[in-house]
Amino acid sequence: xxxxxxxxxxxxRFGMVLAVDNLVLEIAEGETVGIIGTNGSGKTxxxxxxxxxxxxxxxxxxxxxxxxxxxxxxxxxxxxxxRSFQNPQLFTGLTAMENTLIAIAGRAGQAxxxxxxxxxxxxxEEAADILDRLGLGDxxxxxxxxxxEGGRKLLDVALxxxxxxxLLLMDEPTSGVSVKDKFDVMDRVLRALDETRVTxxxxxxxxxxxxxxxxxxxxxxxxxxxxxxxxDAILADPVVRESVLGAA
Amino acid sequence: xxxxxxGTPRLGIVAIGVLILLIxxxxxxxxxxxxxxxxxxxLAKAMVVLGVVLLLRGGLISFGHGLYFAAGGYAVGxxxxxxxxxxxxxxxxLAMIAGTVMAALLGLLLRRYRxxxxxxxxxxxxxxxxTLLLKFYSLTGGTxxxxxxxxxxxxxxxxxxxxxxxxxxAVFALxxxxxxxxxxxxxxxxxxxxxxxxxxxxxxEYVGASIAQPIxxxxxxxxxxxxxxxxxxxxSVGQISPEAAYWTTSGDFVFVxxxxxxxxxxxxxxxxxxxxFVKNYSVKFSPDAWQMTLGAVLLLIIFFLPDGLWSFKDAxxxxxxxxxxx
Numbered sequence: 001x002x003x004x005x006x007x008x009x010x011x012x013r014f015g016m017v018l019a020v021d022n023l024v025l026e027i028a029e030g031e032t033v034g035i036i037g038t039n040g041s042g043k044t045x046x047x048x049x050x051x052x053x054x055x056x057x058x059x060x061x062x063x064x065x066x067x068x069x070x071x072x073x074x075x076x077x078x079x080x081x082x083r084s085f086q087n088p089q090l091f092t093g094l095t096a097m098e099n100t101l102i103a104i105a106g107r108a109g110q111a112x113x114x115x116x117x118x119x120x121x122x123x124x125e126e127a128a129d130i131l132d133r134l135g136l137g138d139x140x141x142x143x144x145x146x147x148x149e150g151g152r153k154l155l156d157v158a159l160x161x162x163x164x165x166x167l168l169l170m171d172e173p174t175s176g177v178s179v180k181d182k183f184d185v186m187d188r189v190l191r192a193l194d195e196t197r198v199t200x201x202x203x204x205x206x207x208x209x210x211x212x213x214x215x216x217x218x219x220x221x222x223x224x225x226x227x228x229x230x231x232d233a234i235l236a237d238p239v240v241r242e243s244v245l246g247a248a
Numbered sequence: 249x250x251x252x253x254x255g256t257p258r259l260g261i262v263a264i265g266v267l268i269l270l271i272x273x274x275x276x277x278x279x280x281x282x283x284x285x286x287x288x289x290x291l292a293k294a295m296v297v298l299g300v301v302l303l304l305r306g307g308l309i310s311f312g313h314g315l316y317f318a319a320g321g322y323a324v325g326x327x328x329x330x331x332x333x334x335x336x337x338x339x340x341x342l343a344m345i346a347g348t349v350m351a352a353l354l355g356l357l358l359r360r361y362r363x364x365x366x367x368x369x370x371x372x373x374x375x376x377x378x379t380l381l382l383k384f385y386s387l388t389g390g391t392x393x394x395x396x397x398x399x400x401x402x403x404x405x406x407x408x409x410x411x412x413x414x415x416x417x418a419v420f421a422l423x424x425x426x427x428x429x430x431x432x433x434x435x436x437x438x439x440x441x442x443x444x445x446x447x448x449x450x451x452x453e454y455v456g457a458s459i460a461q462p463i464x465x466x467x468x469x470x471x472x473x474x475x476x477x478x479x480x481x482x483x484s485v486g487q488i489s490p491e492a493a494y495w496t497t498s499g500d501f502v503f504v505x506x507x508x509x510x511x512x513x514x515x516x517x518x519x520x521x522x523x524x525f526v527k528n529y530s531v532k533f534s535p536d537a538w539q540m541t542l543g544a545v546l547l548l549i550i551f552f553l554p555d556g557l558w559s560f561k562d563a564x565x566x567x568x569x570x571x572x573x574x
Contacts, residue, residue: 051454073453083454091447094440102444105437106455112465114438163456 004029004167004199005050010059012045012223019045021223023059027167032190033201034214034231036244042223043203044086047169051083052076064166082160083169086203088152090144096155097140100127103159130158133192135184149176150185157189161196168193170202174209182206186213207235207245219244272420276413286524288416288484291423293317293504294520295477298430299470300505301516306442306466308362312370313501315354315377316347316474318493321482322381323347323475325394336399336418340479347475348468355467359460374493381490393489396482419480423517426473430513433469442466507549509556519557 003026010023020042027033037043048054050061052073061069068076091099097119104123105111131140134154139147147155153173160168173189174182190213193200204210210217210231217234219227227233227240234240276284296317303310323346327333333342354373361369381388388394398411406414433439441462444452452459482488491497508519526545530538553559 053450073450074456074458077454077456089448089451089454091444091451093447094443098440102437102440103455105441106452106457109456110437111441111452111457112438112461114433114436114465114469116437117432117435118437118440119435159451159455 002029003027004064005201006060006062007050008060008062010046010049010061011057012042012049012054013057019223020049020056023223023225025218025225025228027199027201029166029199030197031199031201032193032213032215034210034217035201035203035220036205036207036210036217036234036240037203037220038244041220041244043220044171045223046220047083047171047201047203050076051081051169077163077165080164080166081169082163082165082167084153084156084160084171084173086171086175088156090152090155090159092144095141095143096131096136096147096151096158097124097127099144099155100131100140100158100162103162107163126162130162130192131155133188133195134158134161135188150178150181153177153185154188157192161192161198164196165198167199167201170200172203172205174204174206182209183212211235276416281412284412284416285484286528287521288412288419289481290521290524291419291517292477292480292484293501293524294423294517295426295480296474297477297501297504297508297516297520298426298513299473299477300501301508301510301513302430302433302439302442302466302470302473304505304510305439305446306463307446308463309367309502310370310470311367311495311498311502312372312374313470313474314493314495314497315370315374316350316471317478317481317497317501318374318377318381318488318490319346319350320344320475320478320480321396321488321492322388322394324396324479324482325488328397329394334397334400335403336401336415336483339399339483340418340422340476343479343482344472344476347478348472351468351471351474355464355471358467359463371495371498374498375495378490378493378495381493388490391490393487393491396486396488399483415480415484419484422476422480426476427513427517429469433466434513438462438465503546507546507557509553509558511555512558515556515558522557 005027007023007025010020011018012020023046035043035046045054049056052071052075055070059069060067063079063081066079068079071079091102094102101118101123104126105113105118128137128140131137134157136151136154136158139151144152144155153176157170157173174185177185186209214231217229217231218225219234219237219240221243226243227237275287296313299316300310300313320343323342324339327339327342333339358366358369382390398405401414441452441457445459445462449459478492504519504523505516507523508515527538527542530541534541549557553563
């Protein structure tokens with residue numbers, strides 16, 4: 001299958017710290033890839049580089065065959081890459097429905113429109129549909145600040161999904177979610193993604209989540225990919241077990 | 249039951265709205281010229297305050313809206329003096345255009361800034377205009393300013409003694425128009441993006457939108473309201489001077505914005521009317537200490553209604569609910 005994302009010699013330095021070191025990798029269209037690694041191994045920096053949050057020191061990022069290196073988050077997003085965050089980035093004073101409607105308005109390029117209502121019927125129906133698919137229908141009119149951590153994580157994903165991305169990057173979608181809810185959260189996300197067939201890359205510390213939901217795993221250490229393959233192979237790899245999982 | 253339950257409060261709100269409209273319509277018929285003048289000024293300034301509030305909802309404090317207030321006033325003055333324009337509609341349109349054009353130009357710079365930088369930069373530009381208005385004496389009249397002569401309405405000069413009433417109804421009608429525009433703005437994507445801007449700038453870019461775009465368009469709209477309010481105030485007072493662009497004038501608009509509250513588009517109008525009356529009665533009864541009276545009133549508002557005067561209805565609802573429970 002064709003590569004949707006191609007990373008060539010990507011490096012990011014923060015002063016003396018080498019956060020991402022000469023990274024080379026490809027993500028194929030339609031894949032669900034899980035990224036594992038210890039804290040500081042460069043996973044989130046990699047996501048931040050791809051989504052334009054920070055600029056690389058050297059290297060190129062190609063998305064659907066086009067060089068997107070150095071583009072702003074807005075430009076990256078409008079090209080079809082969406083992301084969710086480890087700490088959900090939401091409009092906390094607004095309701096879940098209003099958050100979703102703002103994302104739809106952003107996708108439609110209507111942020112400047114000061115005349116037509118945001119809560120127009122067509123957009124409300126679309127927002128209600130995505131919130132229902134993620135199991136947030138009952139809390140659609142609640143403000144973000146009153147949602148549970150799992151609810152906020154799901155809403156963060158909802159804002160990405162309404163953008164109809166080709167590639168979705170999720171940073172620890174179940175962190176902060178209780179053990180009993182983590183599979184429920186991922187089930188809802190993956191079920192919603194199934195209908196859109198979007199290529200998905202997610203960072204995760206929980207190996208149960210990786211085993212259950214990823215088709216392919218990448219192990220990061222010291223800003224490099226130290227192992228790349230099927231989940232079973234990666235979790236059995238002695239180098240990964242020692243440096244990432246902390247097992248002998 | 250449900251429909252009736254939901255319909256009753258809505259009917260109550262409509263009834264209160266109609267009552268307030270009737271009171272405003274009746275003011276020139278039952279009150280003195282002085283009261284009519286005060287309400288006219290309050291409504292005109294409320295338009296400027298609404299512009300400040302729309303930016304405030306995005307976390308942007310403009311300490312320079314005196315710039316647009318002055319631009320609107322001087323547009324009326326210049327049009328009367330140099331172009332012999334006397335028609336009220338044309339003068340008001342020119343005032344609004346002056347505010348819009350200035351905001352469209354200045355917005356290109358200000359849309360990049362936030363917080364204290366936005367506040368100070370807007371203040372600095374208004375002070376530049378203040379100085380220019382002082383120095384270009386031959387054009388602007390310097391500290392004396394410019395006199396605004398009597399206006400006509402579609403070529404007809406109001407009958408003697410009715411000018412104030414005609415202007416009152418014109419300002420009142422325009423206030424209703426501005427409230428409608430403000431309502432559309434608040435309910436639109438632009439209005440919501442301004443709220444979103446205060447909550448989370450990062451996410452705005454990650455929904456594929458520009459941060460600068462909503463700021464710019466809101467700023468231009470805000471400037472247009474500033475120009476409109478400035479033009480109407482100048483017509484009402486019959487005079488425009490550089491003081492209109494001075495930082496204390498801009499400070500008054502921010503004061504009234506906080507005084508009234510930022511939750512509703514009606515809040516600036518309530519805040520402005522109350523402010524004008526409190527200020528004028530303070531000056532009347534304690535000419536040497538009116539600022540102290542004004543400060544005390546603001547302190548009371550901050551203590552008892554921290555979200556501004558408009559939040560009185562929430563406080564009243566809470567008291568009513570508590571009284572019913574007891």
